[in-house]
Structures are given as structure tokens and as C-alpha cells.
Amino acid sequence: xxxxxxxxxNIPTVYEQMIARGVSRRDxxxxxxxxxxxxxxxxxxxxxxxxxxxxxxxxPVVWLHFQECTCCSESFLRSSHPIVADILLDKISLDxxxxxxxxxxxxxxxxxxxxxxxxxxxxxxxxxxxxxLAADGCYCVVGGKSAxxxxxxxxxGAKAIVxxxxxxxxxxxxxxxxxxxxATPINAIIKDKPIVNVQGCPPIAEVMAGVLVHLLTFDRLxxxxxxxxxxxxxxxxxxxxxxxxxxxxxxxxxxxxxxxNAKKGYCLYKVxxxxxxxxxxxxxxxxxxxxxxxxxxxxxxxxxxxxKFWDNGPFYQRLTNFPGFGIEATADKIGLAVGAAAVGGALxxxxxxxVRKRDTIGEQPGEDNQKLDPNPTAAEDPKKS
Amino acid sequence: xxxxxxxxxxxxxxxxxxxxxxxxxxINAVTVIVLGATGWLIANPPAFMSETEASFSxxxxxxxxxxxxxxxxxxxxxxxxxxxxxxxxxxSKWRNxxxxxxxxxxxxxxVLKVDILQSTQKPVHTVGHNSMxxxxxxxxxxxxxxxxxxxxxxYAPMSESWFPALFTWVMPLFGSEFSLRIFxxxxxWAFTVFTIIHVYLVFYHDYVEGHxxxxxxxxxxxxxxxxxxxxxxxxGISPYPSKPTTPAPVAPTQVAKIN
Numbered sequence: 001x002x003x004x005x006x007x008x009x010n011i012p013t014v015y016e017q018m019i020a021r022g023v024s025r026r027d028x029x030x031x032x033x034x035x036x037x038x039x040x041x042x043x044x045x046x047x048x049x050x051x052x053x054x055x056x057x058x059x060p061v062v063w064l065h066f067q068e069c070t071c072c073s074e075s076f077l078r079s080s081h082p083i084v085a086d087i088l089l090d091k092i093s094l095d096x097x098x099x100x101x102x103x104x105x106x107x108x109x110x111x112x113x114x115x116x117x118x119x120x121x122x123x124x125x126x127x128x129x130x131x132x133l134a135a136d137g138c139y140c141v142v143g144g145k146s147a148x149x150x151x152x153x154x155x156x157g158a159k160a161i162v163x164x165x166x167x168x169x170x171x172x173x174x175x176x177x178x179x180x181x182x183a184t185p186i187n188a189i190i191k192d193k194p195i196v197n198v199q200g201c202p203p204i205a206e207v208m209a210g211v212l213v214h215l216l217t218f219d220r221l222x223x224x225x226x227x228x229x230x231x232x233x234x235x236x237x238x239x240x241x242x243x244x245x246x247x248x249x250x251x252x253x254x255x256x257x258x259x260x261n262a263k264k265g266y267c268l269y270k271v272x273x274x275x276x277x278x279x280x281x282x283x284x285x286x287x288x289x290x291x292x293x294x295x296x297x298x299x300x301x302x303x304x305x306x307x308k309f310w311d312n313g314p315f316y317q318r319l320t321n322f323p324g325f326g327i328e329a330t331a332d333k334i335g336l337a338v339g340a341a342a343v344g345g346a347l348x349x350x351x352x353x354x355v356r357k358r359d360t361i362g363e364q365p366g367e368d369n370q371k372l373d374p375n376p377t378a379a380e381d382p383k384k385s
Numbered sequence: 386x387x388x389x390x391x392x393x394x395x396x397x398x399x400x401x402x403x404x405x406x407x408x409x410x411x412i413n414a415v416t417v418i419v420l421g422a423t424g425w426l427i428a429n430p431p432a433f434m435s436e437t438e439a440s441f442s443x444x445x446x447x448x449x450x451x452x453x454x455x456x457x458x459x460x461x462x463x464x465x466x467x468x469x470x471x472x473x474x475x476x477s478k479w480r481n482x483x484x485x486x487x488x489x490x491x492x493x494x495x496v497l498k499v500d501i502l503q504s505t506q507k508p509v510h511t512v513g514h515n516s517m518x519x520x521x522x523x524x525x526x527x528x529x530x531x532x533x534x535x536x537x538x539x540y541a542p543m544s545e546s547w548f549p550a551l552f553t554w555v556m557p558l559f560g561s562e563f564s565l566r567i568f569x570x571x572x573x574w575a576f577t578v579f580t581i582i583h584v585y586l587v588f589y590h591d592y593v594e595g596h597x598x599x600x601x602x603x604x605x606x607x608x609x610x611x612x613x614x615x616x617x618x619x620x621g622i623s624p625y626p627s628k629p630t631t632p633a634p635v636a637p638t639q640v641a642k643i644n
Binding site for chain 1: 428429430432433434435436437439440441442443444445446448501503506542553554556557560561562563564566567570571573574575577578581582585589592593595
């Protein structure tokens with residue numbers, strides 16, 4: 001307990017802490033090379049990373065937990081390179097984090113207050129989970145404070161915010177329709193701080209580590225896309241890096257999960273794969289030490305790193321329910337119904353036209369088929385249309 | 386009998402649809418059909434192949450390529466039509482498409498009564514489109530803009546060209562590509578329904594009114610009574626004068642009398 005507070009006050013560099021824990025120089029350099037590769041920097045950048053970790057004081061970090069399942073933390077702990085979690089979680093992040101901190105109760109809350117007062121403007125705020133706004137935020141209260149109050153208080157003095165996972169980036173399952181607690185992502189609450197959205201349910205461990213290393217090394221935000229996601233990891237769709245992509249281009253599709261095409265490893269597009277509209281690194285970094293990822297295991301991508309992926313169901317259909325038309329109403333069903341109505345309406349209208357307008361079809365104003373006047377001038381009646 | 390009709394009705398041939406308008410119409414028709422067909426295939430690819438290796442074919446990639454290529458033609462064509470609505474003749478001018486004047490709104494009511502509900506027999510004769518049709522095309526124009534914007538927004542990540550990049554702002558409005566894709570796809574159905582009604586109504590008007598509206602999109606000419614044309618000019622609906630000149634009735638730009 002006391003040691004945690006000392007760490008906060010007398011900050012050593014990350015490297016010093018690693019060496020103190022018995023990490024070899026060789027392993028340290030390996031780690032830097034890994035991170036450089038993930039971040040997509042040149043080989044010269046690796047030295048920069050090493051230097052930053054050697055010399056920079058560790059950044060005070062607050063890791064907040066709200067409406068979530070903690071799968072982001074779990075994912076991070078399973079980072080493929082053991083030192084990643086070790087350094088980043090143990091040595092960087094553990095000033096305050098409900099799940100893993102040793103402190104509890106008043107002590108824990110005191111640490112949080114310590115950080116936000118002593119390191120105002122310096123600390124990183126990492127958020128896992130969404131914030132409920134309904135009923136004055138009573139659906140998520142930690143240490144007697146509602147999530148929304150904590151977020152605003154901690155964000156006020158934060159240098160930058162990292163939103164971990166789909167909950168913090170776009171609300172995930174608890175924000176799915178009808179969103180009873182009004183679960184809200186961080187970027188919809190905090191507008192005046194830089195926010196990095198690290199999407200996914202959970203995000204890939206290496207991606208999380210990569211983002212932290214980037215913040216530590218370069219002391220500025222990584223390059224981000226229009227949705228605030230770091231481009232290094234979210235600039236390409238799962239589809240673009242999918243090893244089954246040639247089957248897609250060739251029009252070879254799995255129809256059902258137990259057909260011959262599934263055994264052959266054809267494209268999972270027709271069984272609902274969200275790869276073509278999902279931005280993530282699953283196809284390249286993969287999961288669990290790069291062992292596999294959903295598509296490799298024969299399961300379509302469910303698009304867990306995209307906003308509203310729970311509402312874009314069912315997962316195993318390519319064309320899903322069209323919003324606003326209730327369940328089981330795909331764009332195809334609605335379109336076919338309206339199209340059929342249009343054809344039927346046209347046919348009925350054609351019949352009606354022939355009945356109602358039998359006398360006037362092809363007639364011009366002034367004409368009158370009933371009695372064609374032999375006198376031309378009579379038809380010139382000023383019967384304006 | 387024929388003699389009496391010709392005698393009583395002084396017909397004129399009016400050049401309504403200029404060549405650029407006709408080119409626009411048919412290029413638009415072809416691209417909409419191609420985009421709709423390929424778009425439907427992209428959403429519902431038939432799995433007609435199995436027992437083969439991916440290296441031997443690329444048909445789905447080709448379908449997508451055709452979709453993207455047709456999209457560029459569709460966009461350029463639409464941009465040209467927007468330009469033509471500034472410089473074209475009075476029947477193709479942009480102002481026709483917005484029913485802001487009372488006469489236009491009244492005509493929309495008349496068209497609904499005469500042609501759709503058929504509660505009255507008195508036909509609405511217009512030289513260009515009727516106000517209802519113009520207004521409908523303003524709607525399809527909006528759908529076109531949406532399809533272009535959403536389509537290129539979806540295409541932008543696959544492209545390094547500057548043009549699709551202009552539309553990347555659309556995606557965040559819909560939250561995710563997946564949501565945007567559903568709307569992009571649904572509008573394909575809107576175009577399908579429009580096409581059904583549009584084709585039917587063209588046949589209907591040609592059949593009922595006999596102005597040659599069906600062939601007018603090929604040759605540009607319509608056949609109307611001179612006094613209908615004069616009445617139209619006076620009402621100021623379709624032949625909306627580009628600048629206030631002498632009071633109506635103004636003679637139509639190109640009129641040739643039928644022998």
C-alpha cells in the first residue's frame with residue numbers, strides 16, 4: 001500500500017523499474033523492437049522507443065472501470081509478450097485501477113485524489129466501460145460517486161484520455177437498443193480533451209500496449225482516423241488483411257456452417273461476416289500470441305470494434321434488420337414489399353385508367369369524342385385546361 | 386373525321402428535351418440499372434461455385450469493379466445534369482424542380498386528382514414535366530446525392546484517389562460502415578420502386594394524353610395543341626422565364642407546325 005504511494009511520489013523511469021525486476025537488456029531491446037513493429041515505425045524508431053523508455057519518467061496513469069465486463073483488462077493481461085503487461089500494467093498503470101490495485105476503500109480513493117491533484121495535467125486517464133446517464137447516473141456508482149462525476153473530475157486534469165474497448169468508445173452491449181441506462185461512451189461526454197479510441201470487444205492486447213508505448217515514447221497522440229482510432233491498428237479492415245480474401249474476390253462463399261465450402265475454408269461473407277466493414281488488426285496481429293482469430297477458426301467476424309455492432313444483428317446474416325421497421329425486417333423484405341405494391345398499384349391503376357378514362361384517352365383539350373363538331377370554330381371554345 | 390381534328394386543333398411540335406438532357410437520361414438509366422444489379426449481387430452473391438480454388442476466378446471482384454466504375458459515370462453524369470440545369474432550356478432549369486410557387490403546388494394537386502386518384506377527367510397538359518414529376522425528380526436527385534456520398538464514403542478506404550476521400554465525413558454520421566451500408570443498400574430499393582412507377586407512368590401519360598412523351602426522351606419533341614402551349618406559357622409553370630421579358634404568351638423557343 002505504502003509502496004504504491006511512494007511510487008507515485010518518487011517516479012523512477014520505466015527502464016529502471018524493469019532492470020530492478022530482473023529484466024535483461026536483451027529482453028528489453030526485444031520488447032522495444034516488438035513495439036516498433038506494431039507501431040509501424042522505421043527501424044531507427046526502435047532506438048527512439050528504447051531511449052524514451054530508458055530516460056522518461058513513467059507517466060502517472062489512472063485506469064477507471066465503469067459499465068464493462070473487464071474483458072479489456074483481461075485481454076491486456078494476456079498480452080503476447082509477457083513483459084508488455086508487466087511493464088505497462090504493473091509499472092505504468094497501477095496508480096489506480098479498481099480491478100488490480102492492492103488498496104481498497106478509502107485508501108484507494110485517496111490515491112486517486114492524490115494523483116489528480118499532484119499530477120494535474122500530467123496523468124493519463126484510461127477508461128474501460130461506458131458511463132450511464134439515466135437516473136442521475138445511479139446505475140454505476142463507485143466509491144459513492146457516480147461514474148459521470150468521476151469521469152468529469154478525473155478528465156479535467158488529464159493530459160489525454162484513452163478509451164479502452166467498445167464500451168468506452170461507443171457503448172457496446174449496454175448501449176444497445178433500447179439502452180435502458182443511457183450508457184454513453186467517453187467521447188460523447190468529454191469534449192475538451194484528446195481521446196484515443198482503442199476499439200474492440202476487447203481490443204487486441206498488443207494494440208493496447210502499442211498505444212500506451214506510443215504515448216510514452218513520442219509524448220503525443222498517435223495518428224488517428226475520423227473516429228479517433230489510432231491508424232496504426234485501425235486503418236485497415238479485417239477484410240483487407242483476411243487470408244480468406246481471395247475466396248471473396250473469386251466468389252467462393254460458405255452458405256452454411258456445415259457445408260463443403262465451410263470445410264474448404266471459403267469466404268464467410270454470406271454467413272454474416274462483418275470483416276468488410278470492420279476496422280481492426282485481427283487479420284495481422286491475431287489473438288492469443290498470434291495463434292488465430294475468429295475467421296481463421298471458421299467463425300465470421302461480428303464487428304466488435306465497430307459502433308452499434310449489437311444492434312446490427314443478427315450476427316449470422318449478411319443483410320440485417322433495417323432500423324425503424326422492427327425485427328425481421330431486412331431492407332430486402334421491405335424493398336420487395338414496396339416493389340410488389342408498386343407493381344400491383346401500377347396494374348390496378350392501368351385497369352382503372354382504361355375504365356375511367358375510356359372516353360378521353362388520346363384526346364386533346366377541346367376534343368369530344370361523343371360529338372365531333374363539324375364546325376371547327378366550335379371546338380375552339382376557350383375551355384382552358 | 387381526321388380532317389375535322391386537324392381542322393379544329395392546331396398542333397405544334399415542341400422541342401422540349403435537348404440532346405444533353407436526353408443523353409443524361411439514358412446514361413443515368415443504364416448506370417442505375419448496372420449499379421442496382423451489381424449492388425444487389427454484392428449484397429447477395431450467389432454461391433454458384435464450389436469444388437474449386439480461388440486462384441481460378443475473380444468474378445466477384447469484377448462485379449465490384451463494375452459497380453465502382455459505373456458509380457463514377459453515374460456521378461459525372463449527375464454533375465453534368467446539375468450544370469445543365471443552369472444553362473439548359475427552360476424545361477430543364479433547376480427552378481422547375483422546386484414547387485415554391487402557388488401555381489406549381491396547385492398543379493401537383495391537380496395531377497394527383499386527375500392521374501392518380503382519377504377523381505376528375507380534366508387532364509393536366511404540360512409542355513415539360515408536370516410539377517408533380519419535377520418534384521419527384523428533385524426527390525430522386527436527393528437520393529442520387531445520398532447514394533453518391535454514401536457510396537464514395539464506403540469506397541474511400543479502398544481507394545487512394547482524392548475524390549472518394551471527399552466523402553469520408555459521411556461515415557461518422559452513421560456511426561459505422563455497417564450502418565451506412567444498410568442505408569446505401571436500402572436506397573437501391575428506393576430506386577427500384579421509383580423505376581417501376583416511373584416506367585409505368587410514362588406509358589400511362591403517352592397512352593392517355595397522346596403528346597408523345599415516350600418518344601420525347603429519344604427525339605426531344607412533344608406534340609401539343611398550340612393553345613395548350615400558349616396556356617402553359619401564360620400559366621408560367623413549366624416554361625418559367627429565365628428573365629422577366631414581355632408578358633405572356635411568349636412563343637416557345639422552337640415550334641414547328643405539323644403539316
